[in-house]
Amino acid sequence: MIYHFKREPESGLIIVSIEVDSKFELKMVFDTGATNTTIDSNALYLLGYDLKDNIGTVEIETANGIIETEVFEIGRFSSLGFNKDNFQIQVYDFLAHGIFSDYNGLLGLDFLEGTNFCINTNENTITINR
Numbered sequence: 001m002i003y004h005f006k007r008e009p010e011s012g013l014i015i016v017s018i019e020v021d022s023k024f025e026l027k028m029v030f031d032t033g034a035t036n037t038t039i040d041s042n043a044l045y046l047l048g049y050d051l052k053d054n055i056g057t058v059e060i061e062t063a064n065g066i067i068e069t070e071v072f073e074i075g076r077f078s079s080l081g082f083n084k085d086n087f088q089i090q091v092y093d094f095l096a097h098g099i100f101s102d103y104n105g106l107l108g109l110d111f112l113e114g115t116n117f118c119i120n121t122n123e124n125t126i127t128i129n130r
Helices: 043-046
Strands: 002-004 014-022 024-030 039-040 057-060 065-077 081-094 105-109 115-120 125-129
Touching: 014 105, 043 081
Parallel strands: 024 105, 039 081
Antiparallel strands: 002 125, 014 024, 014 065, 039 105, 057 065, 065 081, 115 125
16 A cells, blocks of 8 residues: 655654544654654644543653553554544643644554555655555
């Protein structure tokens, strides 16, 4: 399966579309350095999720140190041409921590667990084999 992506002109970031619960589309950065998928809590709230409904918390190490995130289970999380049901994501309040971004989070390597993938930056494609 081949997925075409856009790159942020100035930074070179890989931008992908994700869909939550088969009805909400968001833009996220595909981050091969991120172990887990993380979404901004403000975006999750706007999608209708109650932020009190987390299933736990976890500490993660970032480039800026260790932070605590909440964990949510998303009924259906889709990107790059396939779906993950009951997908656990990390949620972090970007705005409250001074993170201002045009994107709603990071698509991490956990989403591609169990696949082989190749990123072609010449053609702006990701080839995924399950």
